[in-house]
Amino acid sequence: MRKGRASLPNQIYLVTTVTAGREPWFLDLEFARTFCRLMIEPTTWGDSIPLCWLLMPDHWHALIQLGERDDLSVVMNRIKSITSKHIKPMKQEAVHGLWARGFHDHALRRDEDIRAAARYIVANPVRAKLVDRAGNYPYWNCIWL
16 A cells, blocks of 8 residues: 555455556466466455455556454455465566556545446456447456346
8 A cells, every 4th residue: 555544344445556667467367367276365355355356467456345353455455465365476577576566446435336346347348449348358357247
């Protein structure tokens, strides 16, 4: 999180993190599938709840409801660490890191529509012209669908 910010238990956050150097590592089918398998593992999330997430070739978006135990930085560090540990050994070339440092976060206010935020996330590959319909993109999940 940015300096001076604190995360709140049970708060819902829209987060985005990018790959180091915006490298499109997740164009690789094996890397993308490995990442997606890790997203359904309970140990990845601790007591937080993934409401919606989407993996793009060079970044990841998610709506996360924090639990009582871990703050947002802990959750994001865990996700980056777990995915790096599984994906970095699969790479042929030497790399310094899978993920760029930090992440962008936005705490959803009570008056913000959570489902609209989820639709925004899921439509990302359509806006990027990777697919013509969100349902045609394989690397996402959302509790409302």
